[in-house]
Amino acid sequence: MALSGLDIYKLLPKTNCKDCGFATCLAFAMALAQKKVSLEKCPHVSAQARDALESASQPPIKLVTVGVQGAKFEVGNETVMYRHEQKFHHPCAIGFLIDDTLSKEEISKTLENINELRFERVGQVIRPDLVCVKNTSGYRNKFLAAVSTVEAVSKLAIALYGDDEGTMAEALKLCREKRPLIVCGEKASSTAFINLAKEFGVPMAISCASLEETAEITTTAKAAGVDEIVINLSEKRLSKRIQYFTYIRRSALKKNFRPLGYPVMAFTEESDPVLELAEAVTYVTKYAGIIIVKNTDRDFVYPLLVARQDIYQDPQKPVQVEAKVYEIGKVTRQSPVLVTTNFSITYFTVAAEVEASKVPSYIVCCDSEGMSVLTAWAAEKFTAEKIADTLKKSGIEGKVSHRKVTIPGYVSVLSGKLEEVSGWKVSVGPREASGITNYLRSWKD
Numbered sequence: 001m002a003l004s005g006l007d008i009y010k011l012l013p014k015t016n017c018k019d020c021g022f023a024t025c026l027a028f029a030m031a032l033a034q035k036k037v038s039l040e041k042c043p044h045v046s047a048q049a050r051d052a053l054e055s056a057s058q059p060p061i062k063l064v065t066v067g068v069q070g071a072k073f074e075v076g077n078e079t080v081m082y083r084h085e086q087k088f089h090h091p092c093a094i095g096f097l098i099d100d101t102l103s104k105e106e107i108s109k110t111l112e113n114i115n116e117l118r119f120e121r122v123g124q125v126i127r128p129d130l131v132c133v134k135n136t137s138g139y140r141n142k143f144l145a146a147v148s149t150v151e152a153v154s155k156l157a158i159a160l161y162g163d164d165e166g167t168m169a170e171a172l173k174l175c176r177e178k179r180p181l182i183v184c185g186e187k188a189s190s191t192a193f194i195n196l197a198k199e200f201g202v203p204m205a206i207s208c209a210s211l212e213e214t215a216e217i218t219t220t221a222k223a224a225g226v227d228e229i230v231i232n233l234s235e236k237r238l239s240k241r242i243q244y245f246t247y248i249r250r251s252a253l254k255k256n257f258r259p260l261g262y263p264v265m266a267f268t269e270e271s272d273p274v275l276e277l278a279e280a281v282t283y284v285t286k287y288a289g290i291i292i293v294k295n296t297d298r299d300f301v302y303p304l305l306v307a308r309q310d311i312y313q314d315p316q317k318p319v320q321v322e323a324k325v326y327e328i329g330k331v332t333r334q335s336p337v338l339v340t341t342n343f344s345i346t347y348f349t350v351a352a353e354v355e356a357s358k359v360p361s362y363i364v365c366c367d368s369e370g371m372s373v374l375t376a377w378a379a380e381k382f383t384a385e386k387i388a389d390t391l392k393k394s395g396i397e398g399k400v401s402h403r404k405v406t407i408p409g410y411v412s413v414l415s416g417k418l419e420e421v422s423g424w425k426v427s428v429g430p431r432e433a434s435g436i437t438n439y440l441r442s443w444k445d
């Protein structure tokens, strides 16, 4: 658990010497608690206090980096149990299991499909993060051949999953520069894999049957100099796994129990696509740092990525689009002008309906700090004056020959005032975006 400003203050010299740039030790302590300043700024802190403060300032859940630039992700470093308490920092990584029992052609084809799994949603690109090659065959040559294919074809980060340390060492020689995650199989020697992680400088996932065993292995690994660890529990029952994941998160965040302060990993067990999706989404919501699924269909992957995007969205910063004029279709000087807020979901919903209407139109987005129409109106971020100002400054006046603007039906109350302050004739559009198609088709210049 992070130390409060007062906890930190108790460990400082309390001389108020100002050498740190702050007027008092208390002010410095408060800034340190908010991570606005580093401990280095105080040259007078005792070695004992420094140890205590440095260990308390470590993130309660270790940040783990897998891969290298271009195919890299980070997990961990989380600070809260629930997103509304602050925000989740690093979206869980989503990857695919590739068995080395597949032929080279099958693996290549699957990887090519995975490489195409990129989607754009509310102005953001969402995509999976890694491919996990598993030594299911038990044969070294098959595993190395599969790893070579993945190394050559995949555009994502790599995880290597197996039991035999000799095979894993050979696989690491093939792709060590991609900084793969090595996943210690259930029959593997964790000591041997810790040595491999240390020798090759890669992160590792430990496989454990219980939380006690997990704490023992992470402590051993840390003592050996391996600290980028992911916890992979061998428990298969979903309810039990979620219970363990919650316990691990609580122990790290609330008790500052370092041996469990690492991201957790989950492999889906379900085979039916609907059940597998439900299982994977459960892991997204309940604390998995890495999720490995079997299904690579676009229809399966997209909703999973959407669930992750929504859960990891900062609740204090709505997804926004740039506040400006958007042209939908081949607009002319007679095209309709619709005004809305710059909340991404609002904009993309309106844009999709305008596109569907096949009536080329302008959408003028007001800067509402990313709030939706009614919220922005209630917060006075979407007022008649603000819309009038946007119409004036956005350049829309030079793009159309008319002066007619349509506002969302939910803020019809603004129409009179907007006409008065903007000089535009105001029409009230539908309350719901679904009504835009019919509205535009009957719109007249």
Ligand code: SF4
Binding pocket: 012, 013, 014, 015, 016, 017, 018, 019, 020, 021, 022, 023, 024, 025, 028, 029, 041, 042, 043, 044, 045
């Ligand atoms: Fe206090 Fe250290 Fe800052 Fe001096 S430098 S005021 S002792 S925190």
